[in-house]
Every structure is written in structure tokens, then in C-alpha cells.
Amino acid sequence: MSVKYQIAQITLVILAGLSAFPGSCSAIDKRSFINDDDRFMALRDAAYHDDAANAELHASALASYDIPSYVDYYRIRAHLLKASNTEIVEFINKYEGSAIADRMRNDWLSLLGKRGNWDIFDQQYPLFVVADDNQLRCYAVLSKAVKGQKVNIEAQNLLNAPRDYGDGCYTLVTYLTAIGQFTQSDLWTQMRMAAENGAQPLAQRIGKLLELPEKKITLLFDKPEKLFKQGPESNQSSRELFVIALGRIAKSDPSDAAALLSRFSNRLNEEQLSNAWAQIALQSALKLEPDALAYWVRADGATFSYEAYQWRARTALREGDWKLLKNAINAMPANLKNIPTWIYWMGRALKAEGKNDEARKMFAGIADQIHFYGQLSLEENGQKIGVPIATRPVSAEELAPIEKNPNMQRALKFYSMNLRTEGNREWNWELRKFSERQHLIAAELARKNNLLDRMVNTSDRTKSEVDFNQRFPTPFNESMYKTTQTLGLDMAWVYGLIRQESRFIMTAKSQVGASGLMQIMPATARYVAKKMGLDNFVPTQVNDIDTNIVLGTNYLNMVLTDLGGSQALASAAYNAGPGRPRAWRAKLTRPVEGAIFAETIPFNETRGYVKNVLSNATYYAALFERKPQSLKARLGIVVPKGMSASDAELPDESKQ
Incomplete structure (x- = not known):
């Protein structure tokens, strides 16, 4: 239970003179809240804590609130498990065509799937507009299976990301196994993917379907080397578990896993042998080891996960x-x-x-x-990379109707309350109906309300009519110019990094505690402040715009210097810490293009981060310098430690 929620309830109790137990209030003193927005926040909090009694009290006091649909939604959301289908249908009918009605349909479909109410589910699922819930996709396939349709191929294509599984996907696997549409081979494929992704809960569920002891699955994840000291036994389960254990061992030491496989390869059939090499190859590839290439060759014919398909290609690319x-x-x-x-x-x-x-x-x-x-x-x-011809500026006459649009007004209201989830829901819902020109107008509305992240994301959606001034804004230009000039740092690169880090949300705070425009971690802020000789620095100063820019750019300059001036390496360091890109570079056996280095970064987040930062920086440079740019030049060449960039000469690929 959140602190804010607890305080709200205690305040209600004290002021109303009632029992100190949540949900026991029979009246609310109007002095409990500063205004209706404050009360709405309490309603929302009660709903997310399934506190139906207090949600009802708050909702009743908000009869004249300016966003009644959300009051009604949170009232039902607080007792959703007990809500009748009639109550939910009445809500959806009342607000049909709105973002919150679609959200309610999403919630309801999840319940219908869990309850196996397929007739209503099948009626409602095609009406779900956003359609972004993987659990509902699994339930939709499950509904077809229950009605006698053959869905194994559709299910195999859907079930490829074990970390996204939940009740719907678990139930789908179980049901398809029970009716014979999932074979033992399909289950072992799911088990291998679960092990690759460290998805132990999925592995335990699959293990039950394969009639494996729970202790074996636990051992497989925690101490795989203890499972097969004497190699696999002759039965299929033992051999398949041995294949998976090799992948788990390879997470620590691929060469140990390869030696173990070579020792007992005669006990595996051809398919199991290929799958075993694929398990080892993937872990070796993620460690950027040259041996991975040979392992992939031996894995020919294996059943690959999506991750394995891509890492086989990345290994070939790196080598x-x-x-x-x-x-x-x-x-x-x-x-x-x-x-x-x-x-x-x-x-x-x-x-x-x-x-x-x-x-x-x-x-x-x-x-x-x-x-x-x-x-x-x-x-x-x-x-070369340039900037598209400037579009016609948005006029006041164009902006006026978008500004008055009820959905956009709701979104702006939520943003003003720092309810970004609700704000984004309303904003994006309305964008679905907009033309490209209207997207640019909406982006200007976002700019007018200092919502630069919304401006960027909205403008990013256009294809034929493009406004780079919206897509690549330059707030705080004076501070940025002064700081980067002092450090001799490429301002285009810094803006490219900020665009990726925070989308210019000044109050952005990550789950791990990074703050502000440049998303600086507290420990990093203290370290840089000390290096710069900033006396009396306190952590809260990191939220000051100028301080955030000074600390962020100085840290960026430090890692750039440490990593030999490579923006590709320094961008990776800013995201993943300087030690990791140094380790990734140390694995190189030859100089590689910066693009190859970026694509073969083993962390998914950092790989996407580096590509986006340097792509952004190239566009910013085109805007600043008003001339075409080269992303390839910006990426440069990444060389093994000990070799200078001037010594590195890439081979002519056309001769290979």
C-alpha cells in the first residue's frame, strides 16, 4: 500500500472521527482534500488497492468531476472481480468509442479468458481497439482451440517470448498439450526457451506437463553442473534435460559445456545434438567469444528461438x-x-x-x-544524411480545433496532474483518428504545453509530411551551448543522447533512480561533482536543469576520453557503465565498423540505445551545421585495446 494512500485514509479517519480501519468510513469530511483533483487521486489509489468501499465514497463525492468516465471506471475497477457483466457492459455502452471504454474492455476480456467464458470473449475481442495485450492474444488462440480448431502453428508463432507469458499463455500451452496439439517436442522447445530467458516459473509449469520432478527443474536453473556428472541416461527426458543443462552451464563457461557435450555426444540423437550446440552457441555469442562461430556451424538443423536466429547472424557479422x-x-x-x-x-x-x-x-x-x-x-x-524540406508552419487557425478536442483536453488535464499513463492513453487514442497534418498540429499543442516528449513522439509518427524541428528539439540551448563549448563536446551528440534518455521530460526518473534530462544516477552525480570540485553538492541538485546538464556532459566527456574518443563506446558506457564496453571491446579480434560493434552489443537495451543516440546525433548535426552528415563517420571504427584508430584498416568487404 502506498504511503500516499495510507495518509489519505488516516486523514479521512481523523477528520471524520471514525474507525482507523480502511473501508470503514461512512462519511467523508470535505476538508479531507484540497480539491476534487486531490480526491480523484485518492479514488484512483483506492481502485488500484481493490478498496471498493473507499472508492465508492470518493466516487460519490465526485459526481460533478470534469472527467466522469474515469470516476466511473475507477469505481468499477475497485471491485472488478465481483462486478457483473451487466455493470461492465453498461459502462462500455455509456462510453463506447472512448479510450477508457477500450481499457475497460481490456480488463473484462482478461477476466472472461480466465473464466473460460468464450462466447462473450469472442464477441468482445474483435472490438478491442488497442489490441496490445499478449495475454489476450493467447486467450484468443485458446478460444479457437476449445472450439475444435487446429491452432498449433499459430500458437508456436505466438509463444516465442517466455518473459511475456502469463496466465493466458500458460493455460494455452497446458490445453494444447492436453488435446494433443502440442507434442512432447513442442514442450521441450518451450522448456529450452524458458531456460535461455531465465524464465523459471514457465519451466516449472512445462516441467509438470512433462512429468518432471520439481527439484530437477530447480537444480537445472541453480546448479546445472550437478545434474549430469555422468552424462544423460538413455531416456528422452534425461537427454533433453542434458541439452538444456548444457545451455545453463554455458552461461558461466561455454567451453566447459562444449567439452561436456563432446564427451557424451554419442548418447544424443542428431536433433538433440544440434539443439545442444545451439544452446552453447547462443551463450558463447552473448559473451562475444570467437568460438561461437564454430558452435553455430555445428548447430545447423537446430530449432532456434528468435534470439538465437539473430545472434547467429550477429556472430557472423562480428567475425x-x-x-x-x-x-x-x-x-x-x-x-x-x-x-x-x-x-x-x-x-x-x-x-x-x-x-x-x-x-x-x-x-x-x-x-x-x-x-x-x-x-x-x-x-x-x-x-548523405540531411534534413527534409521544412513543412508549412502550424497556424493558429489549425491549432484551435485540436486544442478544443475533448480527448486532447482530457490528456492535458491528466498531464497537469502528473498522471502520464492516463494522459498517454487519451492522447494516443485521439491520434489514431488524425491525419498526418493533424499529427503535426497536435505536436505543436504538446510544445505549447511544454510536453516535449509528446511533441517528439507525435511528430515521429508522420511519414510524408515531416517536421524535424518538432522531432529534434533543442531546449535549454544557451546552457547546452555554453557547457559543451567549454568541454569541447559535440552538442549534437549530447542532444541525441538526451532525446533517447528522457525525451526532454525535465522531471524524468527511471526505475533505478536516474534523474532529470540526462538521467544521472545518484552515485554518478556525486562522483562527477567531486571530480569537478563542486562544494556542498547535495543529490537534489541533480534535478536543477543547469546542474543536470553540467554533471551529465562532464560525465559524458569523462567516458569519451576514457574510451579513446569513440562516440559508439562512450554512448554504451553512459547507458551500461564504462566497464562493460571496455570488456566488449576487449573481445574483439580485429577492428570493426562502429555499426557492427553497435549491432553486436549483448545487452538488448544498450544495443538499441547506442543506435538511437548516434542516429539522433546525426540528424541534430545536420540541423545545426545545415549540411549533409555521415552516420558511418560518426560511428567510426572500434579497435581492440592497444591498437590506435589510425592503425586500423578495415578490409575491403567486396573482395571477401
Whole structure:
């Protein structure tokens, strides 16, 4: 229970002179709250704590609140498990077509799925507009299965991200196993993916379906080396567990796992042997070990997870094996091979083969897209990165109707209360109905209300009419210019980093405690302040804009200097700490392009972060310098420790 919630309840008790137990109040003293917004916050808090009694009291006192739909939603949300279908239907009908009605339908569908009420579920699911809930996707497939449809292929395609599983997906796996649409092989595939992702709860559930002792699953995750000191037994379960245990052992030491597999390989069939090498190869690849390449070759014919498909390609990329890279991309499922990442690298593989016309076609397919691989593709086709022609400015006449739009007004109201979840829900709901021009107008509305993150995200959605001044804003330009000039730091890069870090939300605070525009961790702030000789520094100063910029840029300059001036390495260091990119660089056996280094960063978050920061920086530089830029030049070459950038000479890929 939140502190705010507890305080609100204690205040009610004291002022009303009633019992000190939550939910026991029979009246509310109006002096308990400063205003109706304050009371609405208490209603919301009560709803999220399933405190139906207090939610009802708060809702009753908000009969004239200016957002009645949310008052009604939180009133029902507080007793959702006990709410009747009639009550929910009445709410949805009353507010049909609104964001909050769709949110209620989402909640209701989850309950219908859990209860197995498939007739109503099937009526309501097609009406769910946002359709972003993976549990509901699993329930939808489960409903088809219950009604006798063959869904195993659809389920296999859906069940590929174990960390996103929940009740709906667990139940789907269980039911498909019971009716014979999931085979033992399918279950072992799910078990391997669970082990790859460290998803022990899923593994325990799959283990029950495979009739495995719970202790074995626990041992598999915690002490896999103790499971098979004498190798696998002759039964299938023992052999399959041995394959998975090798993957778990490889998380610590791939070479130990490889030695163990070689010792007992004669006890496995061909499929199990391939899967075992794939398990080891993935962990070796994530450790950026050169041996991973040989492991992937031996894993040919294995059943790969989506992560494994991509890391086989990344290993080939890091080691400069363009032929294996091409084969690895060709083997990917269509929905993977057709994302910009692998379109670009397939183009590079074709170029390495001398198939320049085919390569140019691949690059041309994404060169007009405003992102990292769109920029690189543009350069591969002989162009530099510039800024689109400026669009017609938004007029006051265009802004007026968007400003008066009820959904946008609700969103702005929620943002003013720091309720970003509700604000984003209302804002994005209305954007669905907007033309591209209206997106740009809405972005200006966000700018007018100092919601720069909304401005950026809204403007980012347009394709034909693009406004880079919205997409790449430069607030606090005077402070930024002064600080970066003093340090000799590239201001375009700093803005590119801030755009990725906080989207210019001045009060942004991450789950791990990073604060402000440049998302500085408390320990980092203290360290930098001490290095700079800032006397009497206190942690709260990190939220001051100028202080945040000074500390962030100084830290960025420190890691840039430490990492030899590479913006790719320094960006990685800013996100993951300086020790990790040093370790990743130490694994290099040869110089690599910055783009290859970025794509083969083993942390998903940091990999995306570095690509986005340097992509942003390139666009900012084009805006600042008013001339075309090169992302490739900005990425540079990343060299093994001990080699200088001037000594590094990349091979001509077209000759390989």
C-alpha cells in the first residue's frame, strides 16, 4: 500500500472521527482534500488497492468531476472481480468509442479468458481497439482451440517470448498439450526457451506437463553442473534435460559445456545434438567469444528461438563471415528477416558477394526511413544524411480545433496532474483518428504545453509530411551551448543522447533512480561533482536543469576520453557503465565498423540505445551545421585495446 494512500485514509479517519480501519468510513469530511483533483487521486489509489468501499465514497463525492468516465471506471475497477457483466457492459455502452471504454474492455476480456467464458470473449475481442495485450492474444488462440480448431502453428508463432507469458499463455500451452496439439517436442522447445530467458516459473509449469520432478527443474536453473556428472541416461527426458543443462552451464563457461557435450555426444540423437550446440552457441555469442562461430556451424538443423536466429547472424557479422551472415538471415522467419536491421545487413552481405544491384535494391527499400538503418542504407547508396524540406508552419487557425478536442483536453488535464499513463492513453487514442497534418498540429499543442516528449513522439509518427524541428528539439540551448563549448563536446551528440534518455521530460526518473534530462544516477552525480570540485553538492541538485546538464556532459566527456574518443563506446558506457564496453571491446579480434560493434552489443537495451543516440546525433548535426552528415563517420571504427584508430584498416568487404 502506498504511503500516499495510507495518509489519505488516516486523514479521512481523523477528520471524520471514525474507525482507523480502511473501508470503514461512512462519511467523508470535505476538508479531507484540497480539491476534487486531490480526491480523484485518492479514488484512483483506492481502485488500484481493490478498496471498493473507499472508492465508492470518493466516487460519490465526485459526481460533478470534469472527467466522469474515469470516476466511473475507477469505481468499477475497485471491485472488478465481483462486478457483473451487466455493470461492465453498461459502462462500455455509456462510453463506447472512448479510450477508457477500450481499457475497460481490456480488463473484462482478461477476466472472461480466465473464466473460460468464450462466447462473450469472442464477441468482445474483435472490438478491442488497442489490441496490445499478449495475454489476450493467447486467450484468443485458446478460444479457437476449445472450439475444435487446429491452432498449433499459430500458437508456436505466438509463444516465442517466455518473459511475456502469463496466465493466458500458460493455460494455452497446458490445453494444447492436453488435446494433443502440442507434442512432447513442442514442450521441450518451450522448456529450452524458458531456460535461455531465465524464465523459471514457465519451466516449472512445462516441467509438470512433462512429468518432471520439481527439484530437477530447480537444480537445472541453480546448479546445472550437478545434474549430469555422468552424462544423460538413455531416456528422452534425461537427454533433453542434458541439452538444456548444457545451455545453463554455458552461461558461466561455454567451453566447459562444449567439452561436456563432446564427451557424451554419442548418447544424443542428431536433433538433440544440434539443439545442444545451439544452446552453447547462443551463450558463447552473448559473451562475444570467437568460438561461437564454430558452435553455430555445428548447430545447423537446430530449432532456434528468435534470439538465437539473430545472434547467429550477429556472430557472423562480428567475425566478418558474410557468407554465414547471409545464410543466417535467409534462415530467419519472415517477420524477423524483414525488419530494417536484417534488410540492411542482407544488403551488406550481397554487396560483399559483389551483387551490387541486388544490394542497392535492399538498401533502397529502407533508405527513406528515419532511423539508424535507414540512414546507413542511404549512405550505402551514395547519399548523405540531411534534413527534409521544412513543412508549412502550424497556424493558429489549425491549432484551435485540436486544442478544443475533448480527448486532447482530457490528456492535458491528466498531464497537469502528473498522471502520464492516463494522459498517454487519451492522447494516443485521439491520434489514431488524425491525419498526418493533424499529427503535426497536435505536436505543436504538446510544445505549447511544454510536453516535449509528446511533441517528439507525435511528430515521429508522420511519414510524408515531416517536421524535424518538432522531432529534434533543442531546449535549454544557451546552457547546452555554453557547457559543451567549454568541454569541447559535440552538442549534437549530447542532444541525441538526451532525446533517447528522457525525451526532454525535465522531471524524468527511471526505475533505478536516474534523474532529470540526462538521467544521472545518484552515485554518478556525486562522483562527477567531486571530480569537478563542486562544494556542498547535495543529490537534489541533480534535478536543477543547469546542474543536470553540467554533471551529465562532464560525465559524458569523462567516458569519451576514457574510451579513446569513440562516440559508439562512450554512448554504451553512459547507458551500461564504462566497464562493460571496455570488456566488449576487449573481445574483439580485429577492428570493426562502429555499426557492427553497435549491432553486436549483448545487452538488448544498450544495443538499441547506442543506435538511437548516434542516429539522433546525426540528424541534430545536420540541423545545426545545415549540411549533409555521415552516420558511418560518426560511428567510426572500434579497435581492440592497444591498437590506435589510425592503425586500423578495415578490409575491403567486396573482395571477401
